[in-house]
Amino acid sequence: MIEINKDRLVKTFLELVTIPSPSWNEHEVIAYIERSVAEYGAQCERFPCGESFNLLVKLKGNRKGETGLFSCHTDTVTPCENVRPIVTEMKIMSDGTTILGGDDKAAVAVFIEVIRNLKEKNLAYADLEFLFSCAEELGLYGIKGFPLKKLNAKYAFVFDSGGDIGAIVLKAPFHLTYRVVVKGKSAHAGIEPEKGVSAIRVISEMIHAIPHGRIDRETTVNVGIVHGGLATNIVAEHAEMALEARSLSKTKLNKIDKKIVSQLKTIASRNGASVKIKKNMEYEGFALSKENRVVQIAASAIASIGVMPKFEVSGGGSDTNIINRAGIEAVNLSIGMRNVHTKKEFIKIQDLIRGAKIVHAIIERL
Ligand SMILES: [Zn+2]
The missing domain is CATH 3.40.630.10 (Zn peptidases)
Incomplete structure (x- = not known):
């Protein structure tokens, strides 16, 4: 040697x-x-x-x-x-x-x-x-x-x-990332909050609803960044987050991706908010x-x-x-x-x- x-x-x-x-x-x-x-x-x-x-x-x-x-x-x-x-x-x-x-x-x-x-x-x-x-x-x-x-x-x-x-x-693994932007409706938080749609509430509902952490032996999901809002006296119009999904199996990744996207859209529309989703396959x-x-x-x-x-x-x-x-x-x-x-x-x-x-x-x- x-x-x-x-x-x-x-x-x-x-x-x-x-x-x-x-x-x-x-x-x-x-x-x-x-x-x-x-x-x-x-x-x-x-x-x-x-x-x-x-x-x-x-x-x-x-x-x-x-x-x-x-x-x-x-x-x-x-x-x-x-x-x-x-x-x-x-x-x-x-x-x-x-x-x-x-x-x-x-x-x-x-x-x-x-x-x-x-x-x-x-x-x-x-x-x-x-x-x-x-x-x-x-x-x-x-x-x-x-x-x-x-x-x-x-x-x-x-x-x-x-x-x-x-x-x-x-x-x-395959590695997919998402940038999610939620748009609600701003309103004065003290005077007429009922006129607003809080993007922060909507995004937190989304975070709770989507799969999270270790999904199975081969698959994980994580929300890594969240921010939104401007002040305590404004119903937040804007909130966004970055998340990722990884899996050793392309099939499993596609399945979890469909679930995530459909939940984001359903929750946005149910709350009268809109959502923009930008996905990127970081690597195969x-x-x-x-x-x-x-x-x-x-x-x-x-x-x-x-x-x-x-x-x-x-x-x-x-x-x-x-x-x-x-x-x-x-x-x-x-x-x-x-x-x-x-x-x-x-x-x-x-x-x-x-x-x-x-x-x-x-x-x-x-
Ligand atoms: Zn290295």
Whole structure:
């Protein structure tokens, strides 16, 4: 099995997490990646996306085989300014005032280390593509804005899952969002309230009526934002909310969607209010099985470093959803990050090393 340069990998990771990269502001991290792989014969290409870039790094293979895609994202959630990582014998964590940013810089660091190893150790590999997407955390904007047709890969390995190393995400949900605007009728609340229709009352009736929380093993609904009204002495004319429905099953999602829309409309009309509903399919789901080749490659690579592969179903989306929809078989694999999106985020140093070993083992199998 390949030896990983622990000190160099940790150094790369620490340098990466101290570069702030909130969504759409990934430029410095992108430049860091380009600098880090420049001398290793990698071909870097930036693809503008919004105010930022997706970065594609290609390595021409020195043997025949299938092209593999390795993917992660360069942005992080906030607070990500002034990250002061604390390194102990076992792990790396933030100082408790910021996130760490291992989501997804652990994967960025691992990919850089792998690219260096391939050249330095004269390893054999088929053509490789590494995609570093931007603005993932806000809603997969980078990958959605990337021309996936440009890729040659048939199989993609996204490293953007947390928890124990060895986890393979086989399924992720369809994700539908709604903006709902209710218009009632304003009136003086003290003098003639009977002339008004309170949009706030109507929207609260809607919130109570629609399905909520966990609907079944595969399906969830959540109202995340509500606001409305202007003052206590006005019957509110306007109220709005944002909600989402997710399901691993398209059929179930369609069913719950019909229910939500019909209830919103019925309640609005029953109260003499009007409702506008704007829906958006944020991303489509995917479902792989242990028979899919991409899963078999990942599982065999994980097992080869002495870790038991663990198959998981996710309630969240990732770049993997979009890549799968483009016809490239893609799995999402754990890179070992823990407590992500919190100030208690950490990663075990051993997991960074194991992540790099898994990437090398996948490359051997392509
Ligand atoms: Zn992530």
